[in-house]
Amino acid sequence: MSIRGKAYIAGAWEHPLRKADEKTVAQLHMECARGALEDAGLTFADVDGYFCGGDAVGMGPLSMVDYMGLKVRHVDSTETGGSSYLVHVAHAAQAIALNKCNVALITLAGKPRSEKPRPSAPTPEGAFELPYGPITVNMYALAAMRHMHEYGTTAEQLAWVKVAASHHAQYNEHAMLRDVVTVEDVVNSPLISDPLHRLDCCVVSDGGGALVVTRPEIARSLQRPFVKVIGAGEAPRGQNGGQVDLTTTGAAWSGPRAFEEAGVHPADIDYASIYDSFTITVLLQLEDLGFCPRGQAGRFVADGGLISGSGRLPFNTDGGGLCNNHPANRGGITKVIEAVRQLRGEAHPKVQVRDCRLALAQGTGGSLGTRHGSATLIMERE
Numbered sequence: 001m002s003i004r005g006k007a008y009i010a011g012a013w014e015h016p017l018r019k020a021d022e023k024t025v026a027q028l029h030m031e032c033a034r035g036a037l038e039d040a041g042l043t044f045a046d047v048d049g050y051f052c053g054g055d056a057v058g059m060g061p062l063s064m065v066d067y068m069g070l071k072v073r074h075v076d077s078t079e080t081g082g083s084s085y086l087v088h089v090a091h092a093a094q095a096i097a098l099n100k101c102n103v104a105l106i107t108l109a110g111k112p113r114s115e116k117p118r119p120s121a122p123t124p125e126g127a128f129e130l131p132y133g134p135i136t137v138n139m140y141a142l143a144a145m146r147h148m149h150e151y152g153t154t155a156e157q158l159a160w161v162k163v164a165a166s167h168h169a170q171y172n173e174h175a176m177l178r179d180v181v182t183v184e185d186v187v188n189s190p191l192i193s194d195p196l197h198r199l200d201c202c203v204v205s206d207g208g209g210a211l212v213v214t215r216p217e218i219a220r221s222l223q224r225p226f227v228k229v230i231g232a233g234e235a236p237r238g239q240n241g242g243q244v245d246l247t248t249t250g251a252a253w254s255g256p257r258a259f260e261e262a263g264v265h266p267a268d269i270d271y272a273s274i275y276d277s278f279t280i281t282v283l284l285q286l287e288d289l290g291f292c293p294r295g296q297a298g299r300f301v302a303d304g305g306l307i308s309g310s311g312r313l314p315f316n317t318d319g320g321g322l323c324n325n326h327p328a329n330r331g332g333i334t335k336v337i338e339a340v341r342q343l344r345g346e347a348h349p350k351v352q353v354r355d356c357r358l359a360l361a362q363g364t365g366g367s368l369g370t371r372h373g374s375a376t377l378i379m380e381r382e
Contacts, residue, residue, distance in 0.1 A: 002261055007093035007104075008219035009227040009379065011040025011212030012340040014318075016174045018325055020206040021114050026057050026067050028109030028208045033068060036210035041222045042103060047212075049074040049101030051092055053084035055110045055208075055328040064107070074101040080373030081365020082275055083234070083250075084108075085211070085333035087375045090232035092213040102215050109208030110328020125239075129370065137201065137278070139369025141193035144280035146246040148195060150295065153283065155195050157298030159186035161279040162199050162322050164306035169319025171348040176203045177323040186279075200279040202321035202331070209333040211340075225344040231262025231378035238371040249281075250374025251288035251362055258376035259290070264358060266290040269378075271342045271353045272313055273335035273361040276320040282306075285362050286313075289376070308351040317342065317351035332363030336377060343381040357381050 013035030020028060029052070037043060050072045056064050061075040076091050078084060085108055092104035147153045163183060169175040186199040219226055235253035238244075259265060266289060274282050283297035291313055292300040300312070308314035318324045318338040321331045339359040341347045359379050366372030 001094065001097060003090065003093040003097055003232060004230045004261055005216065005228055006097040007213050007229050008216055009089070009211055009229065009336070009340050010214045010219045010222055010224055011036040011042065012337045013039050014209040014334060014337050015109070015207040015327070017207050018174065018176050018205040019113050020111055025055070025109050025111055026064070029056065029064055029107045030068055032109055032208045032210035033105055033107050036212045037105070040212045040224060042212060044068060044070060046103045047105045048072050049092060049095055049104035051076045051088040051104060051106040053077065053088070053108065053330055054079040055108055055330055072101070080375065082277065082330050082332045083363035083365040083373040083375035084330055086336060086361055086363040086377050087234050089211060089213060089229060089336060089377055090234065090375070093229045093232065096213065096215055102218060104213040105210065106213065106333070107208065107210040108328055108330060108333040110330070111206040112329050113204050113206045134370065136367060137196060138193040139367040140278045140280055141196045143246045143284065143368040144195050147280065147283065150247055151298070153298040155187050156183050157302050158200055158279040158283065159183040160301045160304065161276065161282045161306065162186050164301070164304060164311065165276065165316055165320045165322040167307050168317045168351050169323035171350045172319050172324055175319040175324040176205055177319070196278060196280070202277045202326045203323065205325040205327050207325050207327035209327070209337050211333065211336060226382035227340050227343045228380045228382050229377065230380045231258040232376065233257030233261070234373070234375045236371065236373050246369065247284060249284045249288050249364060249368060250372060251285045251364070251376060254374040254376040255289040255362070258378050262378040264378065269313070269358050269360045270356045271317070271339065271359045272315045273339045273359070274315050275332060275335060275363045276316060276322045277326070277364070279322070281364060281368065284368065285364070289360070289362060308353060314353050317347050330365065332365065332375070335361040335363055339379055343379055
């Protein structure tokens with residue numbers, strides 16, 4: 001079933017806090033929900049569908065629905081890490097198309113900066129992989145090193161992703177890192193896991209965000225610009241029995257599905273929000289989404305190819321995870337929020353893409369070196 005044009009994003013809100021010592025995770029969810037509903041011109045009483053991921057407290061949607069006093073007839077707690085909230089937008093659109101709900105509220109919140117991470121539940125692969133000591137950064141470094149070996153990608157090319165993000169973050173008053181950096185700054189920052197330097201890595205923040213997805217007729221009754229969901233794709237990428245290409249992400253499958261459903265091509269996209277847990281994450285997704293040939297992403301981003309106003313593909317104009325925030329270890333929702341701002345013409349004037357009509361949001365969740373989920377959303381300004 002195609003979701004093209006069957007649902008609109010009517011509300012979007014990002015929590016301004018980057019460290020929330022005095023607030024609970026539930027409070028952050030509530031504040032994000034309130035912000036998105038007010039942005040849409042709706043109330044909690046209008047919500048009849050609720051979506052959240054593994055960051056939610058207690059029993060996920062059951063606890064949060066009760067906490068927020070919602071009366072809903074549809075819930076979804078799909079968990080695919082950083083791609084969860086792009087998946088939720090697609091699932092909300094599907095639920096609306098099937099008459100399961102009319103107004104879907106999606107919330108994310110977390111406090112990874114001010115609280116110790118919760119221990120992960122045992123996984124089937126843990127007994128085989130954990131003895132080798134994999135951690136997030138060295139799994140991404142493994143992918144980066146392989147891309148360098150295969151295609152001659154350089155540390156300087158990776159650094160251009162951070163440079164572009166910093167050029168945008170300087171205009172975001174809430175961004176954690178607002179200083180513009182150079183390629184030299186990145187490659188001279190401390191080496192964390194070869195070849196990734198400290199400035200190749202995303203920030204860690206508290207906070208969150210929320211989205212409101214509605215029926216087209218409800219969206220048209222509100223005093224907000226129309227942002228239509230026209231394409232979506234989702235895909236897991238695992239170890240494939242050990243036959244894994246470290247330079248390929250799940251975007252190689254989720255991207256083509258989203259483009260096919262939307263009826264557009266990579267060259268049509270005016271703005272892209274690309275999940276940026278590390279600089280290498282962006283390079284691999286750019287290739288898998290078709291914005292450049294395989295092995296050419298390093299050249300594509302070099303010399304400011306991602307900087308709004310001068311680059312070929314403006315990306316992450318809020319500063320992204322590399323400079324702005326990365327809440328709850330699931331920063332995917334912020335990718336959708338900034339894409340909505342761009343389509344509405346509400347991004348900062350210094351980074352607003354002129355005549356932005358088509359925007360893409362791309363998320364990954366998990367680890368590029370082992371297994372992860374991928375989700376792609378394509379949205380259109382009507």
